[in-house]
Amino acid sequence: MRILIANDDGYLAPGIAALVQACQGLGEIDVFAPERNASGTSNALTLHQPLSLHTAPSGFRYVNGTPSDCVHLALTAGVIPRPDLVLSGINNGANMGDDTLYSGTVAAATEGFLFGVPAIAFSLVDKGWQHLDAAARVARRIVEHVLAHPPAASPWLLNVNMPSTEGLEQADWQLTRLGRRHASFPAVAQHNPRGDLFYWIGPAGEAREDGDGTDFHAVRQGHVSITPLQVDMTDHARLPQWRNWLSQP
Template sequence: MRILIANDDGYLAPGLHALVKACEGLGEIEVIAPEQNASGTSNALTLSRPLSVFRAQNGFRYVNGTPSDCVHVALTGLLDYKPDLVLSGINNGANMGDDTLYSGTVAAATEGFLFGIPSIAFSQVDKGWGELDAAAQLARQLVEQVIADGLKQAFLLNVNIPNRADAASLPLRVTRLGRRHASEPVIQQTSPRGEPIYWIGPAGDAREAGEGTDFHATNQGMVSITPLQVDLSDHASLPTWAARLDRR
């Protein structure tokens, strides 16, 4: 078993170290993570400059790029083998609902999935790394289960774990993505040079958080596991648009 582990909080992040430690003994582990925190970079690949790969004292490798860069470089040249499993996380904060579109944690796992590799993204619901060891224990259990079931085909799972000491024994619930309200307004400030600068505002509150969603599951003290896909086609509206726009 060969496992590639990445994240978006950077190679020094406690969540990454906890996930690596939790997976020890499952097989050969390779860590390739961003040099710096790359949260919110989504599936971006760096095309405007070359990338460099460095090795930390603990053996982790890190890239001066995005989470997707890390996995892409690993799978297209850095590694001389194809991993059996790609893991990402454990992220410092939730990746649920609309957040998954922006998440670097989910993006790293998605990159593995795009290359035909079973991939899992792990996040804690609350920021601050509270009860991280328990979350890592849950991650270990889930990885063991998918390995035991057989990695017969590629899949992409997005896992959100409540920050609880009993996280490893919480119920598991397969969910769909909820939805958020629009983000809060940008925060405008003035730079030392007197120029206006802007900070992206906080994420909006959950607006679709009913039963069956990731928001509902974690609010009820369960671990949310959401199977994801990358097909963004609006299949339901294809006939309508074809009738309006198709030119024969």
């Protein structure tokens, strides 16, 4: 068993160190992570500047690029053998609902999935790393479970969100679907000391589709949310309507 671990918070983040430590003994571990925090970079690949690969004293490899760059290099540059499993995280904050479209954590796992490698993205819902050790132990148990009981269809892609609560290790695991958020809050305009205007992207919107069965609902109830993801964004349910639209004279 060979496991590739990546993240979007950067190779110095506590979350990736905790995940690596938790997975010791499960197989050979390789770490490829961004040099700096790359949250919100989604599935971006760096195409117009070269990427450099360095090794930290910890043995972690780090890349001056995005989470997807990290996994892409690990899988295509010939630096390491092909992994059997890609893990991403543990992220500092939730990746639920629409977050998955923007998340670098989910993107790193998705890059492995696109190359035919099963992958899991792990996130700790509240920022600040509270209960990180417990989250890492839960992550290991989930990895052990998929190794002991491999899903029938491979590759597969899982998005795991863990509540930052006491008793996390005793929390139930629930299979969920993605909820939805309201639109993000407006961009925030500020002036720097020289009077130049710049903007900060506003925070994510509140949950709006968060009923029973969603990732939002599961986490709010104190459960660990496990959501199987796919890359196919085709609107299958409305394909017949679009066929009718296309056939209009």
